[in-house]
Amino acid sequence: MFKPHRFLGFGFAAADLLIEIDGHGRVAFALGAGEAVLGVADHALAKKHWRDLIAPDDQPMIEALFQGLDDGARGGPVSVAVAGGKGGAERFASFTAIRLPQNDGAISCALARASSHSAARLQTPESFEARAAELVAGATQDLELAFVELGGASAFTVATNDPLGFESLVAGALRAQAYRGEAATSVGLDRYALVRSRDEPIDAVAGRIARILAKAGVDGVSPETAAMPLSGASRPRQVAQALRFALNQVLEQGLSKPLPADLSAALDQAMRAALGKAGALGAAIRMRRFQLAFQPVVKLADGTLHHHEVLVRFGSDGSPFPTIRMAEEMELIEPLDIAVLEETLAVLARDPAHVLAVNVSGRSLMSERYIDRVTTLLREQPHAKGRLMFELTESAAVEDLALADRHIQALRQAGCEVCLDDFGAGAASLAYLQQLSLDLLKIDGRYIRDLQHGGREATFVKHLVNMCAELKVRTLAEMVETPEAEEAVRLAGVDYAQGWLYGRAGEAPQSAAAFAERRKAGGEGPLLRRAALDRKKDWG
Numbered sequence: 001m002f003k004p005h006r007f008l009g010f011g012f013a014a015a016d017l018l019i020e021i022d023g024h025g026r027v028a029f030a031l032g033a034g035e036a037v038l039g040v041a042d043h044a045l046a047k048k049h050w051r052d053l054i055a056p057d058d059q060p061m062i063e064a065l066f067q068g069l070d071d072g073a074r075g076g077p078v079s080v081a082v083a084g085g086k087g088g089a090e091r092f093a094s095f096t097a098i099r100l101p102q103n104d105g106a107i108s109c110a111l112a113r114a115s116s117h118s119a120a121r122l123q124t125p126e127s128f129e130a131r132a133a134e135l136v137a138g139a140t141q142d143l144e145l146a147f148v149e150l151g152g153a154s155a156f157t158v159a160t161n162d163p164l165g166f167e168s169l170v171a172g173a174l175r176a177q178a179y180r181g182e183a184a185t186s187v188g189l190d191r192y193a194l195v196r197s198r199d200e201p202i203d204a205v206a207g208r209i210a211r212i213l214a215k216a217g218v219d220g221v222s223p224e225t226a227a228m229p230l231s232g233a234s235r236p237r238q239v240a241q242a243l244r245f246a247l248n249q250v251l252e253q254g255l256s257k258p259l260p261a262d263l264s265a266a267l268d269q270a271m272r273a274a275l276g277k278a279g280a281l282g283a284a285i286r287m288r289r290f291q292l293a294f295q296p297v298v299k300l301a302d303g304t305l306h307h308h309e310v311l312v313r314f315g316s317d318g319s320p321f322p323t324i325r326m327a328e329e330m331e332l333i334e335p336l337d338i339a340v341l342e343e344t345l346a347v348l349a350r351d352p353a354h355v356l357a358v359n360v361s362g363r364s365l366m367s368e369r370y371i372d373r374v375t376t377l378l379r380e381q382p383h384a385k386g387r388l389m390f391e392l393t394e395s396a397a398v399e400d401l402a403l404a405d406r407h408i409q410a411l412r413q414a415g416c417e418v419c420l421d422d423f424g425a426g427a428a429s430l431a432y433l434q435q436l437s438l439d440l441l442k443i444d445g446r447y448i449r450d451l452q453h454g455g456r457e458a459t460f461v462k463h464l465v466n467m468c469a470e471l472k473v474r475t476l477a478e479m480v481e482t483p484e485a486e487e488a489v490r491l492a493g494v495d496y497a498q499g500w501l502y503g504r505a506g507e508a509p510q511s512a513a514a515f516a517e518r519r520k521a522g523g524e525g526p527l528l529r530r531a532a533l534d535r536k537k538d539w540g
């Protein structure tokens with residue numbers, strides 16, 4: 001039967017293939033490059049169900065796209081994987097749909113070949129940010145970051161005990177509304193974000209998703225929405241930063257707080273928040289609102305205490321790492337390293353028996369001011385000579401090895417040993433070992449943890465120790481957690497060890513006697529255990 005409206009329905013898109021889906025979901029009509037787009041010749045398409053044409057993972061999205069179609073309005077384009085592609089050559093298509101009121105409920109679909117397609121599930125926040133920034137950079141339309149809150153959805157999934165089914169329904173429904181069917185993520189409980197075209201108001205999305213959920217039998221969920229235009233910045237880094245700020249706001253405060261007006265407003269607010277945090281961190285450093293923790297380091301030859309590493313703690317006992325990172329980014333690491341050093345010198349002054357190693361960031365080490373301050377302090381406090389050590393961390397920040405070496409020499413002349421931290425991880429590499437005058441080298445924990453199983457780590461450590469011996473650099477193994485790891489580093493010829501086996505970082509440094517006592521009292525201490533092992537060997 002000739003249906004003139006059919007062609008009206010197709011008049012909206014540049015396409016390689018046009019198909020019409022009837023009220024039963026079957027192909028009523030196909031025209032174009034069926035073979036090229038779907039791998040099925042046009043004549044063989046007739047009467048096929050649309051589900052036979054689309055990869056299973058993408059079916060929930062197409063289902064949602066169809067169900068969300070308002071009369072006369074377009075859905076998509078979204079990118080889909082074509083059925084039957086797994087294993088063989090994967091095919092992708094851009095898919096657009098429209099339902100014209102004159103067409104008896106039939107849906108006109110336009111397909112064009114596409115080279116790739118986004119994941120069928122919701123993305124992680126990180127990949128969402130990155131993809132959204134790319135979309136903004138390449139967009140031909142005005143886009144917005146839309147949030148959809150499905151209050152009560154988790155209660156529904158608990159009641160029906162089908163979280164996966166619900167997740168795939170929601171992912172499909174969101175992607176069907178997303179720009180090119182891409183970039184949707186979840187933002188905490190019952191809340192989602194997507195990038196969409198601004199060509200229709202956000203309220204339409206809420207209505208459509210409500211309809212899709214109702215058709216799928218999901219009751220008691222009424223979507224709420226909010227949106228922020230993705231305009232006002234175009235550099236991907238800035239876009240991603242602004243997006244992260246908006247996502248965090250919604251994660252922490254829901255949709256009750258108005259969203260920033262656009263990307264540049266989000267960037268302003270992000271900057272102000274960062275300055276606030278930097279101000280707070282700067283004040284914490286000035287007011288010395290941090291504590292020091294002390295972790296023992298032992299001499300492997302006899303198991304005695306050699307020194308303690310000083311680790312900073314902010315408030316909780318948790319790792320200072322995120323705060324250290326922030327301090328590095330906000331140029332507060334140097335005042336922090338100086339503050340930690342001054343507090344450490346005070347501990348050394350109180351108890352002449354201790355030897356302490358402070359961490360110094362590569363950034364601080366590069367600074368003339370830091371080195372001046374250290375040498376002045378050491379001149380004023382000669383008692384610290386020979387009892388203070390430095391561990392060079394974050395060595396990625398060392399841009400100039402010759403300058404770094406001059407500064408290291410100055411520290412050594414002032415009576416301090418210098419250790420290169422985290423060797424084998426990140427930037428600390430052979431060039432550092434070659435060009436810096438070091439007393440000690442700390443082998444990164446990742447090599448130590450796996451050492452006991454033999455293999456490549458053991459070979460690496462053995463060669464490293466030999467090389468250091470030739471260079472007259474002593475070696476230290478961190479993250480020694482088990483007697484087996486201790487045995488392995490000892491066999492490799494490492495000089496010192498540190499790790500949970502000998503104790504976590506404590507509130508105060510221990511005296512050598514107290515440390516020995518504690519190890520003995522531990523009974524099952526590694527050295528005792530080793531002695532037992534040796535005995536077993538001797539006695540067969």
Ligand code: C2E
Nearest residue numbers: 311312319320321324340359360361393479480481499500
């Ligand atoms: P790092 O200098 O490599 O310190 C060793 C880290 O490993 C510490 O984490 C310590 O608690 C942890 N650790 C020690 N033994 C074990 C073990 O047996 N197993 C495991 N899994 N972990 C162990 P922490 O205290 O979270 O410090 C993280 C990093 O923060 C330090 O790594 C250091 O780079 C930096 N840091 C700490 N204090 C300061 C400071 O005052 N200034 C600077 N610039 N950086 C600091």
Ligand code: MG
Nearest residue numbers: 359391393421
């Ligand atoms: Mg360290």
Ligand code: MG
Nearest residue numbers: 421422442478
């Ligand atoms: Mg380390």
